[in-house]
Amino acid sequence: MDAQAVIDALDKALAAGDLAGARAVLNDLKRGGGTAAVQLAAEVLHELRQPLLGVKAYAQLLREEPGAAAIAGQMLSQVDRMEQIISDFIRLSTDKAAPQTRLDLALPAREAKRLFLLSTDATRLQLEVEAAPGVEVQGSGRLLEQLVLNLLNNARDAMNGRGRVKLVVTTEGARPALYVADWGPGIPPELREKVFEPYVTTKGRGSGLGLAVCRRIAAEHGAQLGLAPPDVLTDSPPPATVFRVLFPQVGATAAAKPARQRILIVDDEAVIRSVLAELLGREFEVVAAETAEEGIAQLSRSRFDLV
Secondary structure, three states, X not given: OXXXXXXXXXXXXXXXXXXXXXXXXXXXXXXXXHHHHHXXXXXXXXXXXXXXXXXXHHHHHHOOOOOOHXXXXXXXXXXHHHHHXXXXXXXXXXXXXXXXXXXXXXXXXXXXXXXXXXXXXXXXXXXXXXXXXXXXXXXXXXXXXXXXXXXXXXXXXXOOOOEEEEEEEEEEOOEXXXXXXXXXXXXXXXXXXXXXXXXXXXXXXXXXXXXXXXXHHHHHOOOXXXXXXXXXXXXXXXXXXXXXXXXXXXXXXXXXXXXXXXEEEEOOOHHHHHHHHHHHOOOOEEEEEOOHHHHHHHHHHOOOOEO
């Protein structure tokens, strides 16, 4: 079955309200396995770009209407995210590495929090964020943002949209670390080793793919994603579940490379920071800060050739 046939079959099943039929199409894809399935997935993603372009065009027209600019802007930002995710998965199908720069881990964490809170499903959650500035990693800000957002969504679904969730950016020894904790029902012992496998889920909603995507993104960054003991955080009562992403120490990998000139980007627009980091990161070591205060803190800790 080629990409267009898959899309047509899914469209037909969903239009008829035939959820069993839609699942059957997806199960056929899963049974295909191997290189053919990867190629087919890449083709499906490529084809999805076409209707996405139509949505984007209408949203751009809507932005010109009085009173609709804010809504259209939100729509366009989500379309941009969808386009970026599609590009990432097509890139993966060709085994190309994502461009990486040196960045402050608090930046993608805060952007993921912002996107997470846009969802109406998050309104009943108590989300706490402790993101220490200056915890630097080598990576792609966009992919790390997706990793954090998936972990937050996973915590929300595990708690059925109600309860407490905590996001922490810190260090563990000399290594950068990120934790997402929730005070939900926890993960059954028999599933703790399986939750990162595709299609394995403890929730009534969700596909069981979110954590598998997280582990893939972590692996691209040389990081380890796993479950941490509840006492890794000092909260009382302790959380039921803590996911930990442990990154390699930046200095350990950078020491073997020739020193590059360092640039500090300070801008409150996430898109501008991301674009400049992607462009300049090919030749320079780039550190990004969201506020003037963060920029001053970076300057007090190390030397930069350009701000």
